[in-house]
Amino acid sequence: EAGVTQFPSHSVIEKGQTVTLRCDPISGHDNLYWYRRVMGKEIKFLLHFVKESKQDESGMPNNRFLAERTGGTYSTLKVQPAELEDSGVYFCASSQAVRYGYTFGSGTRLTVV
Amino acid sequence: RKEVEQDPGPFNVPEGATVAFNCTYSNSASQSFFWYRQDCRKEPKLLMSVYSSGNEDGRFTAQLNRASQYISLLIRDSKLSDSATYLCVVHAGSQGNLIFGKGTKLSVKP
Numbered sequence: 001e002a003g004v005t006q007f008p009s010h011s012v013i014e015k016g017q018t019v020t021l022r023c024d025p026i027s028g029h030d031n032l033y034w035y036r037r038v039m040g041k042e043i044k045f046l047l048h049f050v051k052e053s054k055q056d057e058s059g060m061p062n063n064r065f066l067a068e069r070t071g072g073t074y075s076t077l078k079v080q081p082a083e084l085e086d087s088g089v090y091f092c093a094s095s096q097a098v099r100y101g102y103t104f105g106s107g108t109r110l111t112v113v
Numbered sequence: 114r115k116e117v118e119q120d121p122g123p124f125n126v127p128e129g130a131t132v133a134f135n136c137t138y139s140n141s142a143s144q145s146f147f148w149y150r151q152d153c154r155k156e157p158k159l160l161m162s163v164y165s166s167g168n169e170d171g172r173f174t175a176q177l178n179r180a181s182q183y184i185s186l187l188i189r190d191s192k193l194s195d196s197a198t199y200l201c202v203v204h205a206g207s208q209g210n211l212i213f214g215k216g217t218k219l220s221v222k223p
Contacts, residue, residue: 033210042117043157043200045210056210091156098204101147102211104156 002026004105006092012111018080021108023092025074031055031095032075033102034067038088046090049075061086082112114139119201119214127222130191134217136184136201143212145204146177148186150197151216157200160186191221 005024013019025032034046046065047057051072060067064083069075079086089109093102119136126132138146146163161168163175163184174187184201201214 035211035213042115042215043213045212048210059210098145099162101159101162104158106156 004092004094004103006090006105006108008108009106010109010111012113013082015084015112016081018078019082019110021077021079021090021092021110023075023077023105025092025094026103029094029096029103030072031097031102032069033093033095034075034077035091035093035104036088037091038085043091046077079110082110084112086110087112115214116140116212117201117203117214119199120217121215122217122219124217124219125222126191126219128191128193130221131187131189132191132219133188134186134199134201134219136186136214138182138184138201138203138212140203140205140212141182143182143203143205146175146184147202147204147211148173148175148184149200149202149213151200152197157202157213160199188219191219193221193223195219196221 007022032049037043045059048055049069066078089107091107092105095102148160149157150160151157163177167176172189176185198216198218200216203212
């Protein structure tokens with residue numbers, strides 16, 4: 001079974017530019033999550049999709065972040081315009097149900113300079 | 114108070130040692146509990162779920178005390194390959210998200 005795939009693995013962009021991260025969940029997993037780890041802090045929730053619907057986006061920092069999951073398959077997370085404090089590792093995870101735990105992708109390391 | 118708090122670490126132990134990690138959570142409505150393992154610059158990987166009755170998986174034993182809102186992980190006969198950061202993770206509700214502790218770093222030395 002293929003795991004959760006994220007692209008790109010690394011991205012270095014200048015402040016003010018736009019970056020789009022992609023996540024391909026495990027096939028058949030309706031639940032897709034985005035998390036972020038800023039250096040020195042714990043991993044924090046950003047948002048949760050159930051199929052193509054946003055179930056919970058309470059963790060999104062501000063309106064510079066836009067997540068989509070068209071067709072309920074892969075998801076994208078766009079940051080526009082990027083700021084220095086957006087630097088961190090962005091993890092995507094998917095699950096069939098919470099009781100099984102989540103499977104995380106290897107993350108996208110974003111550096112805004 | 115943080116939602117999930119863990120021992121700050123790091124824990125530096127010799128091979129074969131027994132090591133215990135503790136974790137407390139603030140939301141009494143939390144329903145599911147997990148320990149994840151994260152290697153340097155890698156993604157978190159589920160180590161084990163934690164049940165009220167306690168559960169064991171080989172050298173790893175997890176315990177949950179709902180009254181004290183306390184979770185523990187015991188690693189017996191530690192191996193070099195156990196070196197990693199151990200994350201205490203709590204899930205608040207059926208549609209909620211995972212809440213992570215900052216993690217405790219374990220380094221097992223020869």
